[in-house]
Amino acid sequence: MVPSPVSPLAFRSVTFASSSPTTSFRGSLANYGRSATILHGELYGILVAALFATSSPSTPPLPIYSDHLNAVSVLNDALQHPPLPHSWSSLPARSLYRWILSVLSSSHPSPPLLHIHAHTTATDPASLANHHADHLASSAHNLSIPPPPVPLPTFTMDRFTPYLPPFQYIDSHLPTFLLSLLASHAFYDSSFVPLRTLAPTLYDLHPPPPHPYTRASSSFSAVVQLYTRSAHLPTNLTMATRFQDRSMLCRFHCQSLEDAHHIFVNCPTFQHLWDEYSGSLISEVEGTLMHSILPPSMLEHILSVATHLFRDDSSWPLQSSRFYLGLLPPLLPTTVTYQTLPGTSHRLLSRIACSCHLHAIRLAARIWGSVLRHHLSSSSKPVARGPSTRESLLRDGHLTLPPHLTYLLHI
Ligand SMILES: [Zn+2]
Numbered sequence: 163m164v165p166s167p168v169s170p171l172a173f174r175s176v177t178f179a180s181s182s183p184t185t186s187f188r189g190s191l192a193n194y195g196r197s198a199t200i201l202h203g204e205l206y207g208i209l210v211a212a213l214f215a216t217s218s219p220s221t222p223p224l225p226i227y228s229d230h231l232n233a234v235s236v237l238n239d240a241l242q243h244p245p246l247p248h249s250w251s252s253l254p255a256r257s258l259y260r261w262i263l264s265v266l267s268s269s270h271p272s273p274p275l276l277h278i279h280a281h282t283t284a285t286d287p288a289s290l291a292n293h294h295a296d297h298l299a300s301s302a303h304n305l306s307i308p309p310p311p312v313p314l315p316t317f318t319m320d321r322f323t324p325y326l327p328p329f330q331y332i333d334s335h336l337p338t339f340l341l342s343l344l345a346s347h348a349f350y351d352s353s354f355v356p357l358r359t360l361a362p363t364l365y366d367l368h369p370p371p372p373h374p375y376t377r378a379s380s381s382f383s384a385v386v387q388l389y390t391r392s393a394h395l396p397t398n399l400t401m402a403t404r405f406q407d408r409s410m411l412c413r414f415h416c417q418s419l420e421d422a423h424h425i426f427v428n429c430p431t432f433q434h435l436w437d438e439y440s441g442s443l444i445s446e447v448e449g450t451l452m453h454s455i456l457p458p459s460m461l462e463h464i465l466s467v468a469t470h471l472f473r474d475d476s477s478w479p480l481q482s483s484r485f486y487l488g489l490l491p492p493l494l495p496t497t498v499t500y501q502t503l504p505g506t507s508h509r510l511l512s513r514i515a516c517s518c519h520l521h522a523i524r525l526a527a528r529i530w531g532s533v534l535r536h537h538l539s540s541s542s543k544p545v546a547r548g549p550s551t552r553e554s555l556l557r558d559g560h561l562t563l564p565p566h567l568t569y570l571l572h573i
Pocket residue numbers: 412413414415416418424425428429430431
């Protein structure tokens with residue numbers, strides 16, 4: 163049979179075969195959908211061999227050979243000592259095990275079930291028969307007319323077995339299957355943030371300086387970065403998408419959607435901040451590089467990175483600046499690797515990465531702080547003298563809530 167794919171959710175095609183001295187049979191597990199596994203194929207092969215053996219008139223019954231050692235052990239143990247319910251509940255493909263056991267138990271005496279090594283050069287009849295069955299199963303994938311699909315043993319399944327097309331009945335590894343399904347749904351959900359914003363291997367791999375994250379008394383920079391990375395920064399686009407209570411356009415009157423990238427990279431309102439932080443960073447990087455022994459082409463590349471750190475530029479992966487997420491573009495040209503540089507250059511590059519990172523997160527914090535101050539100044543209005551009642555606040559427009567919470571004002 164063709165090995166099952168690694169992902170539990172991917173399409174698979176499993177065929178199996180079984181041979182007796184007079185008959186051969188091969189079938190497909192198409193009815194199992196995407197829940198078909200190699201184990202199902204091996205067990206179905208044993209099942210058909212058991213039906214051959216128990217229907218044969220020979221006495222004593224013919225032995226059954228399988229190259230699946232675990233299945234042979236489980237079945238022989240179960241014939242000696244019937245498993246307890248809790249053992250069944252964690253056994254993959256248990257419906258087929260139950261079916262095989264019922265077939266074997268119905269014959270007196272039961273045909274012996276023996277293990278045979280696969281893929282050997284042995285020439286005894288059992289090894290040759292196993293090789294023949296393997297060949298029948300694997301060659302079935304090349305047939306223009308596929309082998310017949312075998313039925314599902316719904317009559318030996320658990321009383322409650324999950325069913326979900328195209329996976330059909332799921333009687334093996336349910337927790338693993340559910341986790342894979344959940345991960346798949348999350349990955350292909352367009353609102354799944356890491357899919358849209360983060361591909362860390364594309365960016366500079368120097369670790370960020372720990373100080374602003376672990377020692378700063380006010381971790382505003384870190385909080386802005388956390389909210390931005392998790393798509394929770396309350397930009398107009400985010401808030402309008404959730405509450406449908408405002409325009410999605412930039413609050414500073416740009417004809418552009420107000421998302422994080424616009425605010426931190428494109429909004430002309432913050433031109434003076436970009437100029438200030440860019441100038442400071444360039445002079446710091448130039449000072450660090452003053453006595454370096456790096457080749458001129460690398461110096462030029464690093465200065466270009468520092469110059470365009472806060473702008474969409476070809477030095478950034480996808481030509482899109484992500485400085486506000488705490489990311490940096492690669493500090494070295496793609497033709498140079500770190501391993502070819504001397505140790506002193508590693509320290510130099512770490513210092514430059516630290517300078518770039520600190521300037522980036524401070525600039526992001528300054529920009530978002532300005533946005534918040536603008537929001538507060540534009541939303542604050544003089545409050546009427548005298549005691550404020552709920553009705554007066556409502557009437558004068560001092561108390562506003564998102565639409566989904568306005569019912570609270572009328573309770
Ligand atoms: Zn703007």
